[in-house]
Amino acid sequence: MIKSPLKLLLVLFVVFTLSGFNAAANAHNLHNIKQTDTTKVRTDENGRIYPTPPANANRLFYLQRSPNINALSYDINIDEKTGKPDEDSPIHIYWLQYAEKNGEPSELTFIQRKFAYGLTSKALGNDKYDIRIMSYKKFPLTLMRAADGKYHIFATVAKKQIVLQNIFIQIDGGSMWSPNIVFIEMKGTDPVTGKEVTERFKP
Secondary structure, eight states, rough: OOOOOHHHHHHHHHHHHHHHHHHHHHHHHHHTOOOOOOOOOOOOOOOOOOOOOOOOTOOOOEEETTEEEEEEEEOOOTTTTTTOOOSSSSSEEEEOOOSSSHHHHHOOOOHHIIIIIIIIEEEEEEEEEEEETTTTEEEEEEEEEESSSSSEEEEEETTEEEEEEEEEEEEEEESSSEEEEEEEEEEEEEETTTTTEEEEEOO
């Protein structure tokens, strides 16, 4: 038991000082979470958390980039007559506006669709399509029906095939026409085991 008021004040001073130090250290660590750390919550330069878009039965995958927290949704476009992907436009792409709105959808501009986030598609037969993102055409994606009877996007990264769920692109400078891409991170599931797979690479 501490009888001296002076000693009591000293003890309280030490306790509050250490508490403040720990709180400041924790705040500093949270502020300095890096985009490259996939084990922690990803935030933009303003500290806003990248949201996970709400579930959508038609969504194949979504894409996010480091400049802001908006997302691009890539949804299957089924022909109502055939029950199969529309041959001319098998995938519908649109923005989910989170940076200044509450996730409201909006269509891509002509330039975004033709030179950046739009797709090319080529029918391969047997309800399979070769899919390429306009800004990175050398990386093949395959749209096809999986064992669950639904259409998915398949990607092969590091010799592993995954059912793609989302893509994150880390950009550091450059221009709209030629961004400096630090890395591309793809997340999905192993179609055999169902386990989550994350692969990151420098394009």
